[in-house]
Amino acid sequence: MAGRTTFTTAFAFATAIVIIMGSGAIERAEGRPVNLCSHTAYPSLCGPLVRRLVSPRQATHHAIRLLESKTKSVLTQAARYKSGNQAIAMCYETFSDALVNLQNARKSIKKRNVIAINAFLTAAVSDYGACVDGFIETQQVNTVQNAADMLRKMGTNCLSLSTLIR
Structure with missing residues (x-):
């Protein structure tokens, strides 16, 4: 006993x-x-970005850096076509706003301010969503719209990863 x-x-x-x-x-x-990506809305997009990273903080930082890079690339593409298309012109503005929000989110990671990280990432996802919505309203489908949708999904994954930071 x-x-x-x-x-x-x-x-x-x-x-x-x-x-x-x-x-x-x-x-x-x-x-x-x-697998940190199992917590995200789009694990197939997340996996290649944060492969082998086990820290949610490092994974979030890395994913945000890649999202910034992709946003700059799409911003350059949108700049070429913004004068002839109102939806693309609006996306150009929202992509610029998203970049500022992503930069602030990365700075907040270094400060370990989880509330600020989540707020800035939410704002960036909202910026991408506004761009996608603009194309839906005008019933357009083009490469900028497709890229905006991809950026929105990547931003959503960044936000999911950031919620795991302790």
Whole structure:
């Protein structure tokens, strides 16, 4: 009987430690890295961006940097066509706003300000969504609209990753 009580007590103690330790950290589960992208809305877009990263903070930072790079590329593309298309002109403005929000989100990661990170990423996703909505309203489909939709999805993934930062 004493062996069973000792085992039960030891098991309860070990379980409590696992729960306490596991509540704040998602980096490891049963000795293997957790797939951070399984928490995102678009895991197939996320996977290649944050491959091998186990820290939500590092993964978010990396994903935001890549999103900034893609946004700059699409911004250059939109600049070519903005004078002849009102929807593209609006997207040009919202992409510029999104870049500012992404830069502020990255700065907030360094300051470990999770609330600010989430606010800036939400604003960036909203900027991309406004661009997509503009194309829907005018019933246009073009490369800028397709890129805006991809950026919105990437931004949504960044926001999902940022919610994992502790």
